[in-house]
Amino acid sequence: MPPKVTPEAILKELSELWVGLGAGDEAGVLRACAMTLIIAADEEEEAGVLGEMIAGIMHDHPSRAIVLRVRDGSDPDIESRVLALCWMPFGRRQQICCEQIEIMASEGSLQDLPRIVLGVMAPDLPVVLVCRGPKLFSLPAFQPLLSVAGKVIVDSRCASEPQRMLERIAGLRQLGHAIHDLAWTALTPWREVIACAFDDRATLSRLHEIHQVSITAGKRGPGPEAWYLGAWLLRGLGVQSGIEFAVADSDDPIHAVDLRGAGLNLSFTLDSRTILRFTRGDVANNLPFTVSSDWDLMREELALLGRDHIFEEVLPRAIALAGG
């Protein structure tokens, strides 16, 4: 018996959806698609949270979103549905719509999944695979999807064993997969503010004097973000070791960074979720700071479809730091 869900059936349903959307609105709708965005999520992940994130992403990166929800069990059935995500831009009369295909499969039916997904991808556009659940991208059924994806996005912050997750990322990178970690993306505001301090020529000229680097993590202790940040600082300082980790009573994964040298003390401390206090010697400045939401991180990653050489250099050092 042929499977109920086929790429042809999904595409036909999608086509009918667009005809219906066009007929229902006098001004018509604008169909926008700049990439195929495959999002693999565990069944436990709340549909509302996921939907909200996808809707947020669509405004910046209109895509054909293919949402794969994997449930436990060996049930061979795969189910699917299509829907449109539409919004009316401010001051305009025509809605912009993107399409979403949801495919629900059990672990027992995963072997059929790649064939269906490959058949419904938007042709000739970049493909990005987002693995929301850490276990998903380890499953053999995902290998064909890893191969077609120009970019794979994972989040080591959600992993129960983050150090192993980093090792897995490094392993897949060595196989040629362009894997990116949202834990690294989350550091952009921190890295940017630190880099900015060294735009000052006098500070830059004393870079080599820095001999003590301290990263204060939040109360959950140093995790992927702290390891990546430490590794990035080592890379910038041109040394192999010398990072101290401390812990503060804070909910933020990184609370403070201190760089100390003979006559140079730079301190960056998160005062609130919007203000970072930067101290150079005796002079303190409050700088605007943004703690990025998951949606912000995805938005940043989806805007970069090329290789991230700095991440590639930092990853092995971060694994070394994670190993203590």
Add this chain to the structure above:
Amino acid sequence: MAGVTNPFQDSLRFDRRVPPAAIVIFGANGDLTKRKLIPSLYRLAFERRMPSGFVIYGNSRTPMPDEDFREKMKESVRQFLEDSPFDEALWDEFAKAIFYLPGDLKDPVFYRTLASRLNAHEAGTGGNILFYLSTQPSHYEPVVNGLASVGLAEGNGWRRVVVEKPFGYDLATARELNQRLQAAFPEKEIYRIDHYLGKETVQNILAFRFANGIFEPLWNRRYVNHVQITAAESIGVEGRGAYYQTSGALRDMIQNHLLQVMGTIAMEPAAVFEPNAVRDERAKLLRSVRVHKEEDVPANAVAGQYGPGRVGATGIPGFRQEPGVDPASQTDTYAAVTFFVDNWRWAGVPFYIRTGKRLPKRVTDIAIHFNAAPLSIFDRDNHNGYTMRPNLLIIRIQPEEGISLRFLSKNPGAGMKLRPVSMDFNYGSSFGVRTPTAYETLLLDAMAGDATLYTRQDMVEASWQVVQPILDYWGAGKFNFPNYDAGSWGPRESDDMLARRGHAWRVP
């Protein structure tokens, strides 16, 4: 330290950062400061793009304490911030860097005070100063001389001066202005702002032309029949009648904005994407624009002025009925010009440019009309005249930025009936992120020392060179104004200008 780079830099992910600097705005009580400059600087701070240690000094004649100026600016930001939320906490931090220094621009004491105040901030600004002349052009000379007299035109950091148009009233005054500015600041530190060039879609023209391989082979006289550039405004002079009647559409729009847009559309690719390389090509193009002889002006340039009209039940005054306008004014509120570019790429291709006030809608776009297919094999079944319709590439600058390609398609059903269809790329829907305003882009560029989108002395003079004969001809005669109704697409003579070459204005 020369050559040592910041090892923490990440050009892939970080926004381009600018060095710390002081920004001094002359004319800080004016509309531009309230509507554009301060809201743009605030927005840059909102996006964490302002450097730490920056300060902003506002100047005008009106005495006022810092606090009052900050309060005024806060209200302006609330009112004029585009597509952005206002963050009270961020404003409080931002406002700490705003200061106000009243003073007469002809008073030497003012410049000494300014120098001493700016010196006091040098630890934070590194001595870098951006002077923004948001004043009447008649103040440019006293300001740059005043700055030079107290040593502010050079110092420990960089010193740059941004000037707003008009860059002169004609070719002679433009040259004079350039000489005066250059007496105080070197040309490379003079940033002549043309906000059209800061518009995202105008910048996108460069990406569209030079990052895609498929259009460049068609971008020449063999395939392009003609080009139409339209910048239409539905509003009138909005209380600026007194100023506008000293300027007019040709000076106000074509001499600067639209010739720069034309330069961007028609220029050769630069060897590298660097400020002077890009500006060299744009300048070269402007120098290639044919300067009309006096006897050619009537056939290639049309002036218009709107008369009274109605929109619905509302009466709209004509230009001559606007407050502050001479009832016998000869000012052009509409101008249309045919330009030719005398180089190998564009020889013989007309570039039609039109602009006007009180036209039916606000729209700015560029339409590239390609040659029609050499032979229509579908004529027998088509009686609607579509078969010979040429392909059209439209680059929309405002209000809905995007690019459309018009081509012919078969009507569904039996027979081979054709009709034009449009393939649209909409900037807003493909990149849902907020696009920076032109002033945000240009202010950041000036602080970063990137003059790519600023006009240079030779470009300004080249564009005056091509409009000067038209200004001279129009100035010597007398028009029978008004010659178009408010709400129409301009005077009939403008249509005739194109009709003589077998062309017609498209309706945007």
